[in-house]
Amino acid sequence: MTETGDWTTVGEQVRRARLGAGLSQTELGGQLGLDRTMIAKIESGVRRVDALELIRLAAALDVPIDHLLERRPAVISRRSELLAEDNDTDAARRSQRLEITLASWLRDVRQLLASETLTLVSPVRYNGSLTSDEDARDAARWLRGIHGVGTDPIETLMDFCERSGQYVLVSDLSGEGASLVDGDIAVSIVSVEGNPGRRRATAAHELGHLVLGDEYSTDLAVHLSRTEREGLINAFAAELLLPVAAFDDVSRGTASRDELIRLTARYRTSWSLALRQAEQAGWLDATSARWIRTTPTRAEIMDAVGWAPQPDLDAIRVPPGYSHAVMEAWRRYLVSDARAVELLHGQISLDDLPTRDETDLAP
Structure with a gap:
């Protein structure tokens, strides 16, 4: 089934899939008719697994057989909680299921590339300096420029990401998002949970990990903490979705909640992201405090765009x-x-x- 020495890979994948499924070694063994110690030996790579056992393991863990045979890819970004050693919390299980789906999504993209029906789009990388939030916003403006978007709304973020070299899958799984780069192939997952603005923010964030790089793949701001690096990527995502320059068309003297709702609706962002960008543009002042705390209703958002449907990262699940x-x-x-x-x-x-x-x- 596998080369000598690769049984540790199979064992580690079994262990992670078991934790993701929320099963103890005893419970998994019970489904397979094996003693708990046999599961422990499989997970440690001591005991080999034959073809039939591998099929039964994959079925019990609800993962593709390939997932148990392939070495775990290097996840470069995962916004949900990391799976700790023998951690069986709900958050850890959600994180692990997200990673399993991400690896499966990578295999789907690889299959189409191998069939030569899909042409690989090489990932776009930003080579400029990245030491501050303003640098990250410059990178977002640069990416908008090379795609010819300027300061206009990005109509279809799924297509925008694909043209940037990242293949996005919208999944029903719980969580937020995750992404990985394997060679020249970049893939990401965005959870359908949450409002559309939140989903777009997650997709833009994962694209930021690709375009800017991070501690897993480059020396992005290595002098900063992970939290600070995430801050750079959040600044990139905010500027990508709603450029500060978009506020130039609205006079500061006429700033109002209705105007901000209009921008939020046109650019399909979350209210919190719109507020952040409005503040960055110097558009908000002390008189705004009375209305910025009230999140717009869906009716207000739809009314701002003439009740036109705004499909993105919902019904459309793949690029x-x-x-x-x-x-x-x-x-x-x-x-x-x-x-x-x-x-x-x-x-x-x-x-x-x-x-x-x-x-x-x-x-």
């Missing part, structure tokens, strides 16, 4: 280029109907697929 690649692989009979639906992560069902023309089959 547009990736989606086209799945359908192209399906048309070429490189993936089955079921696998095409699986690769699109709930965007379509089997009934949504047209009937394939058998004459398209290669001789």
